[in-house]
Amino acid sequence: MPVSDDQRAEIAAQRGSSRPTRRATVEALEEILYEPLPVLDHGFVRVVDYMGDDAAVVQAARVSYGTGTKKVHEDRGLIRYLLRHRHTTPFEMCELKVHVKLPIFVARQWIRHRTANVNEYSGRYSILDREFYVPAPGHLAAQSAANRQGRGEVLQGAEAAEALEILKRDAETAYDHYERLLNAREDGTVLDEGRQGLARELARMNLPINFYTQWYWKVDLHNLLHFLSLRADAHAQYEIRAYAEVLLEVVRRWVPATSEAFEDYVSGGAQLSRQGLDIVRRMLAGEAVTQPDSGLSPREWRELMATLGRGD
Amino acid sequence: MPVSDDQRAEIAAQRGSSRPTRRATVEALEEILYEPLPVLDHGFVRVVDYMGDDAAVVQAARVSYGTGTKKVHEDRGLIRYLLRHRHTTPFEMCELKVHVKLPIFVARQWIRHRTANVNEYSGRYSILDREFYVPAPGHLAAQSAANRQGRGEVLQGAEAAEALEILKRDAETAYDHYERLLNAREDGTVLDEGRQGLARELARMNLPINFYTQWYWKVDLHNLLHFLSLRADAHAQYEIRAYAEVLLEVVRRWVPATSEAFEDYVSGGAQLSRQGLDIVRRMLAGEAVTQPDSGLSPREWRELMATLGRGD
Amino acid sequence: MPVSDDQRAEIAAQRGSSRPTRRATVEALEEILYEPLPVLDHGFVRVVDYMGDDAAVVQAARVSYGTGTKKVHEDRGLIRYLLRHRHTTPFEMCELKVHVKLPIFVARQWIRHRTANVNEYSGRYSILDREFYVPAPGHLAAQSAANRQGRGEVLQGAEAAEALEILKRDAETAYDHYERLLNAREDGTVLDEGRQGLARELARMNLPINFYTQWYWKVDLHNLLHFLSLRADAHAQYEIRAYAEVLLEVVRRWVPATSEAFEDYVSGGAQLSRQGLDIVRRMLAGEAVTQPDSGLSPREWRELMATLGRGD
Amino acid sequence: MPVSDDQRAEIAAQRGSSRPTRRATVEALEEILYEPLPVLDHGFVRVVDYMGDDAAVVQAARVSYGTGTKKVHEDRGLIRYLLRHRHTTPFEMCELKVHVKLPIFVARQWIRHRTANVNEYSGRYSILDREFYVPAPGHLAAQSAANRQGRGEVLQGAEAAEALEILKRDAETAYDHYERLLNAREDGTVLDEGRQGLARELARMNLPINFYTQWYWKVDLHNLLHFLSLRADAHAQYEIRAYAEVLLEVVRRWVPATSEAFEDYVSGGAQLSRQGLDIVRRMLAGEAVTQPDSGLSPREWRELMATLGRGD
Incomplete structure (x- = not known):
């Protein structure tokens, strides 16, 4: 920090x-x-x-x-x-x-x-x-296959090492060039008196979003x-x-x-849907509800069962 | 208070x-x-x-x-x-x-x-x-003739007295009836044990906006x-x-x-319009601008002159 | 309308x-x-x-x-x-x-x-x-005894008749006096040429919120x-x-x-609380949960049972 | 486009x-x-x-x-x-x-x-x-000396050429590495079947804000x-x-x-301040107001004169 x-x-x-x-x-x-x-x-x-x-x-x-x-x-x-x-x-x-x-x-x-x-x-x-920011190794996750907007397993070995290396090196280079564009160091001192330096509002565009x-x-x-x-x-x-x-x-x-x-x-x-609430009521009344007769899609059924602690 | x-x-x-x-x-x-x-x-x-x-x-x-x-x-x-x-x-x-x-x-x-x-x-x-709320006598203003959304002179004499009398009496009556509808006094005590009392959310509709x-x-x-x-x-x-x-x-x-x-x-x-600013510039340059050659409507001209402290 | x-x-x-x-x-x-x-x-x-x-x-x-x-x-x-x-x-x-x-x-x-x-x-x-607005007779509800912010049974008989009578008469009187204060009728025509009329922004304060x-x-x-x-x-x-x-x-x-x-x-x-969700899970697992061992207040228990369609 | x-x-x-x-x-x-x-x-x-x-x-x-x-x-x-x-x-x-x-x-x-x-x-x-984004040469402005949050003259010659070169090259490299991190091309095709690819939400952090x-x-x-x-x-x-x-x-x-x-x-x-309005009134009344007796700071005086079209 x-x-x-x-x-x-x-x-x-x-x-x-x-x-x-x-x-x-x-x-x-x-x-x-x-x-x-x-x-x-x-x-x-x-x-x-x-x-x-x-x-x-x-x-x-x-x-x-x-x-x-x-x-x-x-x-x-x-x-x-x-x-x-x-x-x-x-x-x-x-x-x-x-x-x-x-x-x-x-x-x-x-x-x-x-x-x-x-x-x-x-x-x-x-x-x-x-x-x-560079992720800690434990947070260097692969793309999830199941969920397009999510993370899968943590990357390992050479792929992980290369990813960290890329993120660090590109960020360092971007900042070096940011200083070069500004014609100034991080502390504001001028690098080269013979140059003007790009406007700060423009030079910053070279920096990555990490x-x-x-x-x-x-x-x-x-x-x-x-x-x-x-x-x-x-x-x-x-x-x-x-x-x-x-x-x-x-x-x-x-x-x-x-x-x-x-x-x-x-x-x-948890928020239950109208259909989810109906299924809970049926189950509490002793009915053995299954996905096919639940009226829910397989995905929604899985989500509901997970909510109800019946993850099977 | x-x-x-x-x-x-x-x-x-x-x-x-x-x-x-x-x-x-x-x-x-x-x-x-x-x-x-x-x-x-x-x-x-x-x-x-x-x-x-x-x-x-x-x-x-x-x-x-x-x-x-x-x-x-x-x-x-x-x-x-x-x-x-x-x-x-x-x-x-x-x-x-x-x-x-x-x-x-x-x-x-x-x-x-x-x-x-x-x-x-x-x-x-x-x-x-x-x-x-009942206005103090000095704030009991007549409708403005010039400005539909404004006040004119303060009402005087019998008209003023009657206005105050109406506002007070109608408000008192409205509250008396509010209690009657509620079947309860301001402090919550019941008026008549034989009645139920209208719901508070309904009874209040009898009260005026003052x-x-x-x-x-x-x-x-x-x-x-x-x-x-x-x-x-x-x-x-x-x-x-x-x-x-x-x-x-x-x-x-x-x-x-x-x-x-x-x-x-x-x-x-004060905010000057594009035209107002142009007129000020012309006046500062020595020109004797008048409303007809200002390009402004009479109303806007009056507003501008008032802003410039030239209220004539 | x-x-x-x-x-x-x-x-x-x-x-x-x-x-x-x-x-x-x-x-x-x-x-x-x-x-x-x-x-x-x-x-x-x-x-x-x-x-x-x-x-x-x-x-x-x-x-x-x-x-x-x-x-x-x-x-x-x-x-x-x-x-x-x-x-x-x-x-x-x-x-x-x-x-x-x-x-x-x-x-x-x-x-x-x-x-x-x-x-x-x-x-x-x-x-x-x-x-x-005057409520239709079927919506002239009494104050709820159970819920301070709610309605109970519909008023009947003399109490209902009087409530409607009060609401109508007070509103009519308030509007009559609004016109008197304005010195104008609803359509804008002047009532009495010898009077000025109170400003509209003031006269309206005599009107009730219905x-x-x-x-x-x-x-x-x-x-x-x-x-x-x-x-x-x-x-x-x-x-x-x-x-x-x-x-x-x-x-x-x-x-x-x-x-x-x-x-x-x-x-x-319906939204289930953390506790409510836990109770549903226990019930689905065959446990006969009762309010005293639910951890819920009697009120929350009643609300949960109503949600689950077990209103007893 | x-x-x-x-x-x-x-x-x-x-x-x-x-x-x-x-x-x-x-x-x-x-x-x-x-x-x-x-x-x-x-x-x-x-x-x-x-x-x-x-x-x-x-x-x-x-x-x-x-x-x-x-x-x-x-x-x-x-x-x-x-x-x-x-x-x-x-x-x-x-x-x-x-x-x-x-x-x-x-x-x-x-x-x-x-x-x-x-x-x-x-x-x-x-x-x-x-x-x-890479600025057109005409928008490649130097930092303003007068205004910390502004642009000065347009960069020329070698400094301009280098700036454009840096911006382009770093962006291309960043995107190449973004694909490498993703283990996928822009169109989604996989680069190397033997790698997993970093999650999209992480790989993007290598991209600059242009x-x-x-x-x-x-x-x-x-x-x-x-x-x-x-x-x-x-x-x-x-x-x-x-x-x-x-x-x-x-x-x-x-x-x-x-x-x-x-x-x-x-x-x-334009919005005139209380003091600016007062100065305009004095000037319109024929007074020759100058900055020292205006009560304005030199900066505010310059801004006011610019607004009034008296930029000297």
Whole structure:
């Protein structure tokens, strides 16, 4: 994780200072505030600010004059009720702001979640860092044969070694040429006084999408949970899932009752279709339903059986 | 402003307690946190939470590891530059949450600003308060003759007296009948044990749109400024402008450099059209431009002359 | 349904004229284009325009150069796959525009769906119609005792008669006084030359929320389905559900494959929680699970048993 | 512009077929429907669908039962009034859908406009094309010395030649290695039966951001105009401006009255600050204002003088 000494000092300065506030605070989140939580080979997530806590969800749901909270177990019960019945607006009343360092191809998936605020480091204005993502050997997966949008087994031997070699070498070369185009080094010093250097907004186009960028990302709790339901999921690409899992840990610290309800009702549950529900009812009534008489396609049948823990 | 003793106690309890935080804090805003700021005859705005300050705008614009701030005048300069050049995303990195009590017809204008989070008091679930808006005599304006969407002179004498009398009496009758329909008083006690009472979600339909509702409203600073540019403006209906002006005071406390830039570049400035700009250029070059040779309609000409302080 | 002769003529003129287009068209939707579909006592939904069809979903999912369609059953299969796996963006590529006449209290629920475009008839600018909603006797429900946000049995006898009488009389009086305040009749003619009349934006505040307003509403198919999943649902207030059900019929005409998939995977299915799923697995394995050993609250247990069709 | 014979045939098939519709149509836009309009070296914009026309803006503003239009010059007047006074919602009632082929770095700027619908070609699922952007020699600009986020003079001679050589060679090498990683050619044929091939979602990370991607993009007219006001502007990077200018031509065909008003009141006009307005008033009153006594910084003074056509 590429945090320079100057940056570490800035972070330490922020962590070292404290002020009184009348606002809701969350100790478990204050503990890790500003600290870079490592992700992938050079990325991180840093919680930079937050608004609200579990009680703020309750307070908004009750449109309360005070904190809105009653007994802890009543608050927890209300939060579970709200999430179970898709009353999502109270969860929009909490907000999280993070500083993220992430590969460009991950940023391109992430940005599709539109209901959030983003400020990205500008490659028009600044020189980008020499930092790029190379998968760890255990994540160097082959194309899945069964699922066009998925990964199969991990590559081994010479094919794996060559893949890593290509990714590293091409990235290094691309950055060397980026400097050559800019006529400047990473730190801004000029390479050759006799040349002008290509505009930064153009030179950057030589860099591959495994280069790291960074941004500030701010999102409300409801939209963050929606992001996690899609990106902390087995169908998501591993690299964005790695970020989502760190954010899920942040959510557990920040709003424990909400994250528990989320894991019980959303991420840990399952949606049954009209047909799937009918099959479950028939099976519970003692009928031995099989795929051919289920009305489902073989694929949907397999998915349903997996959901019901009958993976045969 | 109808805050009950219990509610005052809840507010006092929140104001009385304080905790340390590593987050950005704004003393001038902490001072008024949770306090109801009165608006109209029974409404209020209460700041319930906030995220960020002027420095957070700078920090996001720089995608910074620390606070992002340099010298105060450099930060102020950057904020002015960002606002002048419509780099709006850094202003989305600050967030405000308010509890608002407001007439339903104001709520209906307000809610058109979609980029915000809202939790409204539910008339399906709860009994609404006996509180309705009646204009102060100085705001009891006649229909404008010149502008179909505007107000003219203030009504006087018998017409004014009758208007106030109608508004009050109809609202009181409507609420009496609301209780009758509910078969319950404002405090929930049953009126007549022999009756069932109409569902709350139906009974409320008897109430006029000058009745007060309340909600939690959460918005980022960029969208709040946009709201203010439209609603703290002379074209807005007086009643929503009253709320916008209180919010503008809140913004001045919260982010003084941003609010100064907003008032210099947005709300205090003016947009000239292509034709208007051409006329200004001709006038500055010494030409005596008149409406007939301006190419503008009489209405646009009047608007331009008013902007240029040449109201003749 | 209060459509005047002039309005009928305008509608007929639009329906009578036809032009060639290279765009996707849907005959079943063209058939009802512009026609007011009645809802409640005075409301309607009129489809005013649409963009795309089932094939447009496929086309966008494939980022296709042509129509994107292959065989009909392959397209249907892709649409089902997309909806089942929450790939929602292709459904955003279809758009519907409707003109709706609806009571203000329904409009206030509807507008909470923020991802849509709205243009509402302005009570600041124009005089509102003398039209208000009164429930049909069969919908005059009592407050539910079991569910604070719900309806119980239908009121009968004297209580029902009085409720209807109150709602009608108060609405008529409110409108009479609205005219008196305006010093104008519904058609704009002046009542008394010696009076000024209160500004329209103020006089309207005397009207109850069962008065009808109208708007143009434009929404993409994904967000329309989300609206329907919440508002064509048994938990929604009857009055907005009446509109949602008409819109569901429109969707069936417009995009039959999508609406079928929606009814199979979303509105007709059910979400099981982590605990609920575990209980189903135990039951399918032959265990006789009861509420006390289920880990669920009595309420959640009842909800689960109802979902599984074991309502005892 | 890389449209294959098969794709041309698909486009021709769509252009060749026509159906009757009762909806609003725009002949000038039908003329170019589906045709790829070339942008940069390999990109294009293809209008795929549209909803509404100038009259639809008027119709929505009037919440009309018919087309809403009166005389042509009255409609034009209303459109100008709406745009001048920032009544933006009626412009949201028109919608455009385009298929765009664009370099990844342009896509990354474009996607920041969040109020739009997007479906992008998936590099997880499909093999990307061997197509990348290389600037024409006339656009190979040096970094601006005056403006960190801008371009200076065009590079000449050996420096220019080397830049073009680097960009081309690195892109070709990156694509060769992408095929090697995939163990497949652009057309999907396997390279070496003895290898597995890296997952598509991983192999793509070797490609630079000048490679082309493509998407369907759907946006309402108000948000499209906002996009154009920022991206068809001199401050925008040339490459995205090239797309914006093509879209501006599309808007001129589609809604001529709206685009005229947009160019008069928004893109062709100027926003004066409070201080700038005050200076104009003083100058019009005959005062010889200079920068030192203007209260403006030298930079803001230069910007104001440029706006006023007094560039000295």
